[in-house]
Amino acid sequence: MSAVTVAGGRRVAVVRLARRAGWGVVDQALSSFSNLALSLVVARAVDAHDFGAFTVAFSVFSVAVLLSRSLNGQPLAIRFAGEDAATFRRAAASSTGTALTLGAAAGAAVVVLGLVLGDTVGPALVAVGVLLPALLLHDAWRAAFAAQGRQDQAALIDAAWVVLQLTGVAVLLWIGVEDTVLYLAVWGVASACAAVLGAVRGRARPRVARTVAWLRAHWDMTRFLLFDSILVQGAMQGALLLVGVLGSLSAVGALRGAAVLVGPVSLVAMSAFSFCVPELARRNHLPARRRLQLALAIGTVMAGVGLAWGAIALLLPDAAGVALLGDSWTGVESVLLPTVVGQISNLFAIGPTCVVLAMGATRTVFRINATVAVLLVTLGVGGLLLDGAVGAAWGFMAAYWIVMPLWFRAMWRLVRAADGGAGAVSPGPAT
Template sequence: MTQLVGAGAGVMSETAQPGQAVDPMRARAWWKVADQILSGLSVVGLSFVVARSVGVSHFGVFGVALLASGFVLGLSRAMVSDVFLIQFSDVVPRVRRQAAKEATGAAVLLGLVTGLLCCLAAALLPGRDLGMALFAIGLALPGLLVQDALRFVFIAAGRPAPAFALGLSGAGAQFGVVGLLVAADHDSMFPITLGWGAVALLTAGLGCLLARLLPSLRQARLWFALNRHLTVRGSLEYVLSLGALYLAYCLIGAVVGLAAIGSLWAAQMFLVPAYVAITATGSLLASRFDTWVQQGRPLRRPALLTGLVLAVMAALWGAAITVVPDAVGIHLTGPTWQGARAVLEPAVVGVVMLGLASGPGLALRAAGHGTLLRQVALLQAMLLLGLGLLGADLHGVRGAAMGLVAAHAIGALTLWALFLRESGRRRDVPVASVQP
């Protein structure tokens, strides 16, 4: 689920600075997208493997583990990885290497703190399987965050091959370990989650060897102090977007049961290609929208085209998924298919709303309306929690899915209303006074 559910919200655009080469910047954007696609698809692939082999409740436990790791990983990208890519892509190697030690040290510190919180939460949660799975995630978080940060260090240095190799080797090892555990009939989530996390730790060690650096915990505080202007904004935007969605999933699971989380995530697994397309398009078009703003070009047409094209693409993919025969669904996801089928249609509408909102979201960010975006994100976060829980209480997991879709729809319509209002005002503002 990492960076796929709700993808595109809170994207930090990489605007070109004076004297910055455009081609290297675009190349880094492409490699960043490729890396995120690989990491996201590897998690989804593992989810299919686990879904076919365990019961519905156990898959719900696996879903909670994914939510916890995905939330922390997204927070680390907002506070460390994306900031490093923006700030240190075009500096001399000596400066970049020192910053890499600080950034990876910050990732270790964040992993230790959040990992400790996960372990403490594991001791308080009911259910042995859930507690042990969360405990395993807590142990793995430092390694997971470091190996992710190291891939961004390679990309920023213009060395995408090691970054991609690190992601590919980690994905391959995770499939191997989890596949062996599943084949050995380990239906408990603890060994499966622990094996997945152990691979992340080993991959982090391999990344440190390839980069020839050790994370510096002593300089982690310096990283957060010097980059506070980006880390605070990025983490706030992330918590209000994906963070709120993850929390809504967990609360829905508390109301309806762990099987509800498994059903919601099983449905999302089939929609990953649409999420990937929306995420990639948003990352690649961010700098283009920035350029159009600097040139004083109107953004209504590109925003409309972007939103409509992505929404239609998502709708076509979703329509194809909804007609998948039950036999195929059961073959792919085992006993979790029935739960996924119950929430598949609302999930399709949700990804369509996400695609529709991408156009005005990119345009508002490029035009410097970050405050408006955060206000919309706060509104949508409250709606996700409120409507999701209300739907779960009234109509179970399908009601929860309908509540989440309603929140996404209101968020998308609000974004469009604000964008149309601001674009109308911008026509009366001199180009020189518009700050991207």
């Protein structure tokens, strides 16, 4: 084979990789825009107290999505990214069916919790609980398309979601609706329509009956991913709830509002995970030095994006902040700097984290994130007691920076062991 032919083949491969990455960015931009638009509309339509209630409901959704990805999307990406189309469709049917089952079970629990709590938070929780099966199924199809290298299809279903959501929200704004539940309903119904489109484009019907078989087949991996999600997100959301208990709903709204402003970058980070993990899993032959280079490149790019977006958020004029977040802006502005600084550390750690996950080393991920969880609660709540919401934000920031070097240390040990033939990870059962 000539050098010209080899070079041409490499160029084609690079173009295809860049195209998939580009569609991944488009997809995540659509998803980021949808969630950001909903948060901004609710912040403008209701007062700070009701926005705090929306924050609690949205936090429940966020935790549910991460748990679902641990049980469905991540094992699909790590173990089936390199499989043929027929095998992948069978796995995707099992994965999405499991997401639907988990959504129904978790949604029922959230509805009961909402009915018990009542008042302002209760109706929002009931709405999220009812919509949770559709929301998790939609997210599962996005993960499936990303794992298969079909980011354009993920972008397609998210585009449908955005169009339907914007149409519904425009109608609500036009008639002057100020009820948080109705905005959540539009968001969830649009997501349900996108999930149906995902099943059509994926040519696979979610197989709910395979839920138990899927969970059993991948429990060797997902038990660590699941506990990892429970620890980290449970610690973060638990810390936020403690802010509400020890502080106020307005303080929770301030922290959530800052997360909303930097949220587009956080969601791009999720896109980086969904793109990089299966791509790295397909290339498990790479030497240690090459994996280190890729980890540094991914982390540097993501941290750069976070720095650029954070600078824009920090330089936002007060008039623009009030226009975006209404009464919540004053509190948001006070916690924005530590939120941005903490996010940059998190983004830089994405590089080594993707390498570790692609190698299937979920136990290592769990151990590091267990440390994160402890630090988030202790430093976050400690900061709250010292300086309110601002102190809590600086505590969260410190937790992320303390842990970030541990990712690089763990990754280097794993890739060097793999080079020596001691670190190969079993692909596990097919389904």
